[in-house]
Amino acid sequence: SKTVKSDIEIAQSAVLKPISKIADQLGLDESSWEPYGRYKAKVSVNILSKMNGKADGKVILVTSINPTPAGEGKSTVTVGLGQALNKIGKRTVIALREPSLGPTMGMKGGAAGGGYAQVVPMEDINLHFTGDFHAITTAHNALSAFLDNHIHQGNALNIDARRIVWKRVLDLNDRALRHVIVGLGGRTNSVPREDGFDITVASEIMAILCLSEDIEDLKKRLSRMLIAYTYEGAPVFVRDLKVEGALTLLLKDAIHPNLVQTLENTPAFVHGGPFANIAHGCNSVLATKIGAKLGDYLITEAGFGADLGAEKFLDITTRAGHIDPSAVVIVATIRALKMHGGLTKDELKHEDLDALARGMENLACHIDTIKSFGLPYVVAINHFIFDTDREVAYVTDWCAANGHPVALSKVWEQGGEGGKELAQLVVETIEKEENHFKPLYELNDSVEDKIKAVVTKVYGGKDVDYSPKARKQLKSIKQNGWDQFPICIAKTQYSLSDNPKLLGRPKDFTIHVRELKASVGAGFIVVMTGNVLTMPGLPKQPAALNMDIDKDGNVVGLF
Numbered sequence: 001s002k003t004v005k006s007d008i009e010i011a012q013s014a015v016l017k018p019i020s021k022i023a024d025q026l027g028l029d030e031s032s033w034e035p036y037g038r039y040k041a042k043v044s045v046n047i048l049s050k051m052n053g054k055a056d057g058k059v060i061l062v063t064s065i066n067p068t069p070a071g072e073g074k075s076t077v078t079v080g081l082g083q084a085l086n087k088i089g090k091r092t093v094i095a096l097r098e099p100s101l102g103p104t105m106g107m108k109g110g111a112a113g114g115g116y117a118q119v120v121p122m123e124d125i126n127l128h129f130t131g132d133f134h135a136i137t138t139a140h141n142a143l144s145a146f147l148d149n150h151i152h153q154g155n156a157l158n159i160d161a162r163r164i165v166w167k168r169v170l171d172l173n174d175r176a177l178r179h180v181i182v183g184l185g186g187r188t189n190s191v192p193r194e195d196g197f198d199i200t201v202a203s204e205i206m207a208i209l210c211l212s213e214d215i216e217d218l219k220k221r222l223s224r225m226l227i228a229y230t231y232e233g234a235p236v237f238v239r240d241l242k243v244e245g246a247l248t249l250l251l252k253d254a255i256h257p258n259l260v261q262t263l264e265n266t267p268a269f270v271h272g273g274p275f276a277n278i279a280h281g282c283n284s285v286l287a288t289k290i291g292a293k294l295g296d297y298l299i300t301e302a303g304f305g306a307d308l309g310a311e312k313f314l315d316i317t318t319r320a321g322h323i324d325p326s327a328v329v330i331v332a333t334i335r336a337l338k339m340h341g342g343l344t345k346d347e348l349k350h351e352d353l354d355a356l357a358r359g360m361e362n363l364a365c366h367i368d369t370i371k372s373f374g375l376p377y378v379v380a381i382n383h384f385i386f387d388t389d390r391e392v393a394y395v396t397d398w399c400a401a402n403g404h405p406v407a408l409s410k411v412w413e414q415g416g417e418g419g420k421e422l423a424q425l426v427v428e429t430i431e432k433e434e435n436h437f438k439p440l441y442e443l444n445d446s447v448e449d450k451i452k453a454v455v456t457k458v459y460g461g462k463d464v465d466y467s468p469k470a471r472k473q474l475k476s477i478k479q480n481g482w483d484q485f486p487i488c489i490a491k492t493q494y495s496l497s498d499n500p501k502l503l504g505r506p507k508d509f510t511i512h513v514r515e516l517k518a519s520v521g522a523g524f525i526v527v528m529t530g531n532v533l534t535m536p537g538l539p540k541q542p543a544a545l546n547m548d549i550d551k552d553g554n555v556v557g558l559f
């Protein structure tokens, strides 16, 4: 059998076009974009207002069933579908999240697609790229510095140092920084207090950058971020420190979407990357909106499975960005379906039609979710080379018997060529099926009702219970008038419930809300179930151990 090339070997043998050629392909004039080296560019957000009169292309969201630890190939299918649509003559643009350095150095697996469906240059995209994450890290930590300085200089706002809710961030997995004490060393070195670090993708500024419609909106959202409480218990916002202008300035380049290309020279925006648990898990609305203006189709993805990513895209992102989605592609893999049917990780390479049959209920639940949003959908089977023909036939027959449009995707093996059938089906489905898109709940429903709606209609659960702490926080959210925001539930991605061990389609479960937090700037209420890690740790054998660069500057071991 032929040897399988690694993602980086495939990426390094790709023939890239100069980014100016990709900009030309999109019809961008010179004033609306700026090169960042040979193969990267930033496209100015100002072009949106210039294209006001132009109709939007169709926005297609790629989501998946509940993933297994390896990832189900959403990014891969997103990139491959974009390539395939171009192959069948549809002008298509892709929008993806930027990978975070922490997980890149930690776990194996990049975040720029895989096989013959990747965005390139993958070395840059997976490392420092155009510096957006560093700008966000700096803006975030600048706010910490302004806050500590305010307290040091006399604390005119009467901030209670024990009730500061603004932590510091770093774009690395560094568990030793989760809890720290700052301000040690005597009176010239600030006021001692407890602090901690989150990873940059967990920063509220990351979520804000990704939900802002323009620079004004960015500034408005930054200015209303909650950072602390006073000794009287009153909230303190960024605007009280009067630093929203400086913070916006630090993001003046980061706000413009990054343009790159796929292995087949399809234009792709890679911009922003908020967590999919305590944030909404989608690339910037600006990248999606600009891409939709420039193409007839725009393919984007959202983190984790449809219970988290798609729900948040449809309830949070589309509202913030005034985005009108046309269809959803639900990615499933045979191996994940078999895991939902009860197999362990080591048993997945063997044919097992019974386990597969049992696992189909997980896919069925996510299909129901998309139906409850009123959107047309297509199931994409992300094909692995060890999937058997009988297994593939089982899934396609099941879909046909239940009236679900389905296509096999071989984009990982074949690039766009392997996704033509899927592309054709997506186009036909959008043309044929009616679109009655509507978010799941109304913004003026109570927070409890919004949570109940997601738990019962998306997760398939029965009840929600609240810790005493969560009850207190619900009250304070209401008192402060933040209950009009959409909700953003942080939950395990592996199960529809809040217990990662309950695979398949669990029934009659209760979701346990431990804590709530208002992300006032981003404009959502984070609802935490279980323990949510906002600063990951590194595994015993971090992926970094395989990474190197040779004397000629060639990158090795980056997946």
Ligand code: ADP
Binding pocket: 007, 064, 067, 070, 071, 072, 073, 074, 075, 076, 077, 109, 110, 111, 112, 113, 114, 115, 382, 383, 384, 385, 412, 413
């Ligand atoms: P997700 O976006 O769902 O997390 P990715 O698209 O990033 O998943 O894929 C995760 C990993 O799995 C990548 O390393 C990718 O190369 C690999 N992968 C995806 N699809 C396939 C496939 N069909 N066959 C083999 N490997 C795949």
